Amino acid sequence: MAESQTAQAVEAFEQIDSLLAATLEVDDYVDIDSLKQTVQHPPFPREDLKTPLPEPVLEPPPSEPQFIAPAAPTGISKLLNKQKHAEAHAKAHSEWVTRHERWAHHVKHLLPARNANLLEDHTAAKQERAELLAKAMEEYRSDCARRERDVAEANERLENLKMSLAAGDAEAINEYVGIVLGNSVYPEAFEVDYEFEFDANLGELTITTIVPPPSTMPNIKGYKYVAKTDEIRETPCTQKEQRDRYNGAVAAVAIRTFHEVFESDRDGRIQSISLMVQTETVNPATGLHESFPLVGAAADRQEFSRYELRNVDPIQTLNHMRGVVSKNAFALQPISTARGIR
16 A cells, blocks of 8 residues: 555655656647547437337137037937936036026126226227337437537637637637647646637737645655554655645646647747736735736747757746746745746
8 A cells, every 4th residue: 555655755856857758749739620520329218218119918718618418318218318418408507507607698798897997908908008118218319419409509609719810809819828838737736727819910828827725736656564463654754855746737737838838829820928827825924815926928929939949948948038936936935926927
């Protein structure tokens, strides 16, 4: 378990340390047409209702009972048992009459009623199935129509965005930048947010990138199991390790944001970017929740595109760009924003 926890900690640190490198492997351009959808309908959920019910098996009438007279005596018995045979014949006939009456009642009354009930139940079941099928089909068609309508509307919005982008519409460029930055995947330990606005007259995008505060950074670099005490001991990062990692990450976010926006804008609508990187947290001096600007820099598209970002140190790059960088972002030392960012 300790080894697994250590591996997770190392992975988290590697992700934070490679914020800039991670985006260089990705083409940040977004093809608007690729965002368009095609309608995907799920299968009809009640296929069982389409199967007709089997016809009921009606009960056939039983065979009509036949009278079978007792065998007539022969020989001397014919003379001696004539009365006895007559009584047996009368008894057999009486029993047959009773059976025949029961049979006739069953065939004429009970059986037709029983079969009629079967047919009636079957008809009701067919009607219920038909109604359930009709309702299910109506709901399914309605859902399909809604899905088709939603996709058509979404695709129409994307087509309008595409045309507005081609026309250089500022609102469309803002929306496109939002898509690009929304696609920028940061590690769970260092998620960022943005506020931005494009000025079509200047061809400039103003961005505020909000990074997590230092207090939320992972600060345990290793775990070790101690058998003697049966516990897992943590090895914390040094203050220098935490400071260097956070300060480097803040600078990397700035360069990464410049790169992602410029790379995504193949038509060169955005000629310059004015960027602020800040964090929002409680000021330990006042106890109030405040914003702390940590980096302020401006980038010209043509100049920035010359940089080979695989080889740079983000802090030195910002200094080269005459950006303003906090001397210690980890300690929440803010930069001065009095003169703006240019």
